Amino acid sequence: MTIRKNQASLTPEEKRAFTAALLELKRTGRYDRFVTTHNGFIMSDTDSGDRVGHRSPSFLPWHRRFLLEFEAALQAVDPAVALPYWDWTADRTARSSLWAADFLGGTGRARDGQVLDGPFAYAAGKWEIAVRVDGRSYLRRALGTGVAQLPTRAEVDSVLAMPVYDAAPWNSSSGGFRNHLEGWRGANLHNRVHVWVGGQMATGVSPNDPVFWMHHAFIDKLWADWQALHPQSAYLPAAGTANVVDLHDTMRPWNDVTPADMLDHRKFYTFDTEPVPAPAGAAASQR
Amino acid sequence: MNKITRRQALGTTAGALTVLGLAGATAHAAVTRSRSAAPATPAGTVDEVYQGRRIRIVPASGGTGDHGGHHGGHQSPGQPTVLIDGRELHVMRNADGSWISVVNHYETFSGPLPLARAAVRELQGASLVPMGGM
Numbered sequence: 001m002t003i004r005k006n007q008a009s010l011t012p013e014e015k016r017a018f019t020a021a022l023l024e025l026k027r028t029g030r031y032d033r034f035v036t037t038h039n040g041f042i043m044s045d046t047d048s049g050d051r052v053g054h055r056s057p058s059f060l061p062w063h064r065r066f067l068l069e070f071e072a073a074l075q076a077v078d079p080a081v082a083l084p085y086w087d088w089t090a091d092r093t094a095r096s097s098l099w100a101a102d103f104l105g106g107t108g109r110a111r112d113g114q115v116l117d118g119p120f121a122y123a124a125g126k127w128e129i130a131v132r133v134d135g136r137s138y139l140r141r142a143l144g145t146g147v148a149q150l151p152t153r154a155e156v157d158s159v160l161a162m163p164v165y166d167a168a169p170w171n172s173s174s175g176g177f178r179n180h181l182e183g184w185r186g187a188n189l190h191n192r193v194h195v196w197v198g199g200q201m202a203t204g205v206s207p208n209d210p211v212f213w214m215h216h217a218f219i220d221k222l223w224a225d226w227q228a229l230h231p232q233s234a235y236l237p238a239a240g241t242a243n244v245v246d247l248h249d250t251m252r253p254w255n256d257v258t259p260a261d262m263l264d265h266r267k268f269y270t271f272d273t274e275p276v277p278a279p280a281g282a283a284a285s286q287r
Numbered sequence: 288m289n290k291i292t293r294r295q296a297l298g299t300t301a302g303a304l305t306v307l308g309l310a311g312a313t314a315h316a317a318v319t320r321s322r323s324a325a326p327a328t329p330a331g332t333v334d335e336v337y338q339g340r341r342i343r344i345v346p347a348s349g350g351t352g353d354h355g356g357h358h359g360g361h362q363s364p365g366q367p368t369v370l371i372d373g374r375e376l377h378v379m380r381n382a383d384g385s386w387i388s389v390v391n392h393y394e395t396f397s398g399p400l401p402l403a404r405a406a407v408r409e410l411q412g413a414s415l416v417p418m419g420g421m
Binding site for chain 1 (some may be wrong): 377
């Protein structure tokens with residue numbers, strides 16, 4: 001069974017295995033197909049039209065499925081690898097071990113944003129940005145430049161406390177947990193982290209930066225944490241909603257998986273620290 | 288005021304725009320709007336040089352609705368066309384009226400012009416890849 005761990009607790013050998021599997025997926029071309037898929041959805045998901053991957057209730061199950069597919073590809077290279085998650089409420093500076101040269105490498109240089117150290121630096125020769133929106137083929141970052149601060153634990157807890165999964169009009173203007181976690185409203189969690197990293201992570205081709213997977217693995221864990229806090233709260237909408245993936249509708253691009261299939265992550269993996277279900281009626285007072 | 292028609296704006300070649308952009312250096316040209324900022328028009332026509340790059344914004348043609356397919360590439364209904372040195376920038380309007388682009392996809396802007404200027408800063412001189420040509 002796959003166990004997803006906090007990236008901060010990985011051993012040097014686990015970091016080596018993870019980055020080696022990433023480089024192998026990149027070498028074979030498999031990696032870039034994930035970037036292409038993500039960009040296709042992010043450009044076509046609109047508030048007033050069909051929306052599947054983003055700005056909609058299926059943001060969370062879509063990314064859970066997307067990460068599962070990516071993790072399976074990593075495990076086809078090395079069965080011992082699992083996706084780590086990045087708890088950016090705890091590891092919230094550019095000095096975190098996440099950004100060390102033995103893992104993801106650091107921020108970009110001022111002149112052109114180019115990442116110069118780590119396995120994904122352009123000069124290392126194994127990480128050319130091929131699926132791109134502009135002419136630059138090197139990985140870029142500007143940690144903490146686009147926005148100064150990553151979300152805090154208190155901000156995360158305030159969003160986890162929201163009892164309703166999502167609400168009409170089921171888009172970037174919605175109230176509820178999903179849109180506040182995604183970040184189009186309120187404290188801004190997920191979106192802000194993309195902006196904080198900068199470079200390709202701030203664009204539609206954000207999976208070009210391997211931190212994409214670790215960011216989304218944490219967003220995915222926050223969904224699981226929310227479910228444990230609100231065991232009576234269901235995925236919404238249930239049925240009959242135009243342009244939106246209802247609970248039992250299939251999601252593109254797979255067309256054989258529904259949000260209902262994705263609700264219980266324990267069918268696929270567990271976390272190093274599993275959320276503890278809240279006692280009945282005590283959800284709001286937790287933490 | 289520089290009165291450039293939509294046809295002229297779209298017809299100008301990328302090469303000519305690049306030359307103009309280089310000639311503009313870092314000077315900030317005056318923003319030219321074909322209409323005053325009417326609330327019903329989310330974006331007026333803009334033609335400016337910003338940090339050495341030519342920004343053109345051509346309002347959506349025909350209709351006011353922003354419903355319908357968002358296929359990108361060529362003036363989606365209700366969406367303005369935003370060009371940087373003649374290359375189209377993929378943009379999207381959010382339900383609350385704010386805007387995002389493909390190079391700043393998780394950060395919202397109040398309109399197409401601040402969005403286009405943010406894209407110029409983000410690009411640091413790089414050219415956009417032609418949309419659909421990835």
